[in-house]
Each structure stands twice: as structure tokens, then as C-alpha cells.
Amino acid sequence: MQGMSQGSSDGTLFTRSYTFFLAGRFCAVLASTSQAVVIAWEVYETARQTMSVVEASFVVGMIGLVQFLPLFGLALVAGETADRHDRRVILRLCYLGQLVTSAALAIRSEFSGGLWPIFALAALFGCARAFFQPAASALGPMLVSSHLLPRAIATNSLVAQVANISGPALGGVLCAVSPVLGYVVSVGLYAAAVVCMSLIRANTRPDTQPGRSRAAQIKEGLAYVWGNKLVLGAISLDMFAVLLGGATGLLPVFARDILHVGPEGFGVLRGAPAIGALLTAGVLSIRPIRRHIGLKMFAAVAMFGLMTLAFGYSRSFPLSVACLAVLGAADMVSVFTRQSLVQIVTPDRMRGRVSAVSTLFIGASNELGEFESGVAARFLGPVGAVVFGGAGALAVTGLWVWLFPSLRRADRLVSDPVHQ
Template identity: 60%
Template sequence: MPAADPDPSQDIVPSARALLKERDYLAFWASRWTGSFAAQIQSVAMGWQMYALARQTRSVEESAFLVGMIGLAAFAPVFLLTLPAGETADRHDRKTVLLCCFAGEILSVLALAFASWRGIASVPLLLIIAALFGAARAFFAPANTAMGPMLVPRRLLPRAIAWNSLAWQTASVAGPAAGGLLVALSPTHAYMVTFVLYLASALSVIAIRKSTRPERQPGSRWTLMKEGLHYVWKQKIVFGAISLDLFAVLLGGATALLPVFARDILHVGAQGFGVLRAAPAIGATVVGFWLAAHPIRHKAGVFMFAGVATFGLATCAFALSRSLWISVVALAVLGGADMLSVFVRQTLVQLVTPDAMRGRVAAVSSVFVGASNELGEFESGVVARFLGPVGAALFGGIGALLVTGLWARLFPALRRADRLE
């Protein structure tokens, strides 16, 4: 018999205990943490290695542009494959889809490890691997997002989303710091540790016993894909939330330029780079624990817009800083603000989306998120090519502030969103 719904006036303890009783969810959470940890280390290693290779023959601006090209190479397959990826997650066993994605990620990181070990790593190779990795992530994101709600009772879903975000954020604290330490030894070390973590994540998915096959959906593949696009467009709260994330982070993606800031502006080297990369996740983790213990009960839309505005202001502060520790504080505030807005967005989207549609909605969302991250890295690299890294970061922060005000006017229903229930 399912447990009674918890009293919303109580603290997190009963809900946390209820989540601990969900064995399959714990395996899912472990997979999410180790997979996120691995992805962070790989991202750090590829960014640092790309910049180091490019600086052998190119200027700072040209090298920054090539670091941004990693983001474009990773995003292109996400954009191209998003609709079939969402349809796949809504038609096939989501656990099987995840395992196939992990196989692709493991092969890509082994190729990077071998190339680094043999001294044959190059700019074109890194871009090719980034594209292959992006193809695997295109199918991973919809299946992963859609499978999580299948493993917990609906009453625990907001709490589970908070802890899912914490899995990613805590891994993002350890990942960049570990990545910075590992690339200081060699990129090969970083890639081999990433391989072990991806393997552990895949084994955790294998441990999930509950059925993760969605209800069979009638209609052709194209019909299902059109249904997903129509649903996102019709649900203005969903469309407004994910498009806000797209344009705010697309413009405010200063983290893509961290290798440039660490090496040629702040002059803090690989270890300082790891500290800078960890700072946003530290801020996000603090806010994540606060949200898990103190759920937002009213004015959720206002909180989300406030988070995006703070994100833009912190990006501007980071751009103007010339002190490592001021930069770390600015990045921590940036990460905490992003965590607040992402938590509200993810909760709103998953609560209003039926399970039969979750894969396709998650696929559309993953394109927006991928565009805001990977394509945002490309945008930062392009702007840095013309304005320099400082100008690019400042441009992005101001742009995020302008987007916040514009979206608050365009999507009044999103601004008025109240309870996350």
C-alpha cells in the first residue's frame, strides 16, 4: 500500500526517507551522479587540451574560438537528432536506450585516452569526438529525463527532481576540480578516470529492476514527433520556461571561456582552472540543498525570473574581475542563481507533462538546454574572437538581463506561476 501523502508543512526528512525506500530510484540517482561526474571531467579535459593544442600555433582569440567550436560540434548532432531521440524515448525501453548511449560515450572517451597516450591528439580529432559524444547525448537526455519519474510515486516527484539536480550539481563540484587535477598530470589520466565512471554509471542503470518501457504509442514516427512539437508550443508555460533557459544561458555562457580566463587573464594555471570550473557548481549545490529542505511554495515564476536576472549580473561581475577569489564568488553566485531557475523550470515542465509525452518534451527541452550550453560555448568563442574574452563575457551577462525582462513581458502566465504542485 502506498504511503500517505506527506504534510507539506513538514521538513524534508519524511520525503527523503521515502525516496530512500525506492531502490530503483537510488540506482538511477547513482547513475546520474557518476555519469555527470564523468561528463564534467571529460569536458574539462577536452577544453583544456583543445586550448593547449591551439595555443601552440594560434593567438589567444583564435584559440578561444576553437574552444567554443567544441560546443558547436557537440550541439550539432543534438539539434539534428532531437525529434527521433524523443520519439525513441517514448516508444522503446528507456533503460535500453540509456545503455546504448553509455556504450557510445565509453567508446568516445577510450578513443580520447588512446590518442592522448600515443601523442596523436589534434584539433580535428577533438572536434570529431565531440560530435560523436553529442550524438550519444542526443538520445541520452530524453530517455534519462523521461525515465526518472517512472521510478517514484507522483507525490515524490518534486523532491526527486530536487535530488536529481543535486546529483548533477554535486558531481559538478567534484568533476571540474578533479578534472583540473587530472589534466595537470595528463589528459590521459582524466580520460581513463572518465571511462571508469561511465562504466559505473552503466552498471547502475543495469541494476534498475522496474519496467521502464513506456505505454505503446499509436501512429507513425513522424506523427509522434509532430505531437511532441505541438504540445510544447501549445503549453505556453512549458515553451516559455525552456526558451528562457535557451536565450539566457546562450548569451551568458561565460564558463566556456574559463580556460582563457585561467591561463591568460587571471594566470592561475590548470589547478586554478579547476577551482573556477567548480565554483558555479558549489553555488548551485548550496542552493540545491536549500531547495530540497525548503521547497518553493508560492511565486515560483517570480523566483525563476529572479534567478535568471541574478545569473546575468553575476556574469557581468565575473567579466570585470581580475582577482581569482572575486571571480570564484561571482561564479558561485552565477551557479546558485542558475540552479534556482533550472529547478523551477524542470519541476514545472515535468509536472504538467503526461508520461506518454515526456520523452518528446524532454527531447525538445534538451535541444534548448543543449543550445544554451554547447551553442552558448560557440557563441562565446565567436564573440571572443572579435571583442576578446572579457568583452564576450560582459556582452553575455548584459544579454541575459535583457532576455529576462523581455520574457517576463512575453510570457505573463510563466511569470504568474505560483505553486510547484
């Protein structure tokens, strides 16, 4: 396959192009995660001026919905685009779009433009993100050799988790000084990501099948995901577990009105899951999971649900941080397994479309999960919403063990060179 031919022939993971790819991803994730903290805090602070805690929690949850709707509408088209056009160019355009969005958020914040402009700009950000993820997931494997792909996936996750740790903490400090400063820093980081994409010199244009319509290409990708029960089971388990168990959408509420730790503590809470994920990704980059991957994935998702429950009941800031860190570690195991299954077993010419379906599932679990948390908080209160979500994640895990026996019995990743 063309995508596998772009990697280094000497077995070196960090080729020049892959290094620039990782650097660009780091800058972009750092920008998006720090900006997410600034947006959430600014929205909650603004809403609390005229609303109760419960009503303001619902407004914060709406941010996830407005980012999910563009993802839902554009994901399949974005996947087909990533399989037809130069993936490096697509990523560069996505970073430029996010840069413009950050600049507009800074202007709105400087002139106190109210809440509605934030939601409009969050929707535009969701449009750029819809095209970003399929292109990024399909581009990475083109830059490394096939036998290095499991390590590349873990290293890519490691880089992202470093940014995920740094971003929320950075965002908490910046928004404590000024939300405008937080948005301006994001603009600079996105500009750096654009430069990194421009420095990639490898051939990043996928193999295409001329003459096939866009609808036929999308249908082929959907059929592949539906027919591969390992992939379908992995991405749907992740979606429903995080959709129900995601507590991040309500962290501003816990930081301000339950744990009373302010914006700095909010940044720590947002970064705690990434700390656990970082440590786990570091281990996986050296020792990838090789045996009993299905059972380990189910165990990790169950632990995710348990830690969500514990966080909901906690009134201790250190205990809450610890619960979120373990939650992040468990989620990293699930993410590694899912990404490995999707990227390894999928042909390069279909990676964009299959990744788009995966992105749609995972985007639903993240952005739509924040909306679900906001709605649940409206009726159950913030604590009740988190506890309900944790219990739901555990229930989904048990149901998926029964619905997808092939995933439960999955033993080795098919590209493991030791066992092929």
C-alpha cells in the first residue's frame, strides 16, 4: 500500500516528516485543550451572573452540543475528502481555520460580546475539527513503516497526552489572568502547527479510485465498519461509555461550587485525566499490549465507570484529582486498543473514511457527552449527573461483553510482527 511505503526503511520511527507531524499535533492539541478551559470557564462565569448553578451547568453542557452538530453533519464527507485529497494540505487548512476561530474568540472576549458569539464560534471550530481528525488519523500511518505502527500510535498518543496535561493547566492560569490572553496564546500555537505541516515533505496524497462517486466512497467505508465487528464493537463501546460516563463537561461546576478550588484548580482537574493517560501511553510506547486485548479493553472501560462514580461522590480535591487520573489511565488503554484496531486492519485507501466513522462515534462521546451531562445536571444536579453517568458506563460495559463476543475473545493485534 502507498501509505506504508512512506515510512523509513531502516526501522527508525522518528523520520523528519513524522517528527514535524508530531510537533504540529502537539501544538494543536495544546491550543485546543487550553482554549477549551478558557471557553468553559468564561461561559460558566458569564452564565452565573444571571443563572443558578443548575442552569449555568446546562449552558456549559450546550458547548459540547454545538461542537458536535457540525461533526455529525460533516464527518462522513470529511473522511471521503481525506481519502481523495492531500492529507497534509487538509490538516494545514484545518489549523488555519482553528487559528481564525481563536482570534475571533479573543476579539469577542475583549469587547464583551455575550454568550451567543461563543456558541457560534464553537460551531465553526467543530467544522474544522470534523475535517481534522480523519486527515490526521490517515496521515500518521503514511509516515512510518508498517511494523512500527503500534509504536507510532502509542507515541502519537503520548505526545497528545503531554499536550492534554499542559493545556488545561495552561488554560487555567491564562484565564485567571485574562481570557483574551488565553485565546491569543492559542492563535500562536495554531500558527506553529501550520508551519509544522508545511515542513512535511513526504508524499501525503492517498491512492484514489478514479471515477467513483462520493456517495459510493462513503458507502464503502460504512460497509467496512459495519462488517468488521472488532472495529464496530471497539468504537461503539468507547462511544457509549464516555457518552454516559464523561464528567469533564461539569468540571467547571465541581471546581467552583463543589470543591471550591477556582480556575487554577479547574485547570488541574482538567489535566488530571491526561496525567494518568500520559503515564499509560508512555508504558504502551515501550511495551504495547500484545495479549488478551479484548478483555483488557473491557476491564479498562469498567474502571473508567468506577472512577467516574468515585469522582461524583468525592468532596476532597486530592481524591477527585486521583480519581480523574486513574480514569484517564483506563481511557488510554481503551483508546490505544481502538486506534490500533482501526488503523492497523484498515487499508490506506480507506483510512480517512473509516477514521471519520470512528471520529463520529468518539466525537459523539466527547461533545455530545458534555451535552448529556448538562441535561442530566438539569434534572439530577451536577453530582447526580456524574454518578448516573458512571453507573451507565458500567452497564454498557456489561452489555457489550454480551453483544460483541468476538471483541471479548480478541487476543493479539494482527500487525504484531512477533506473532505474524
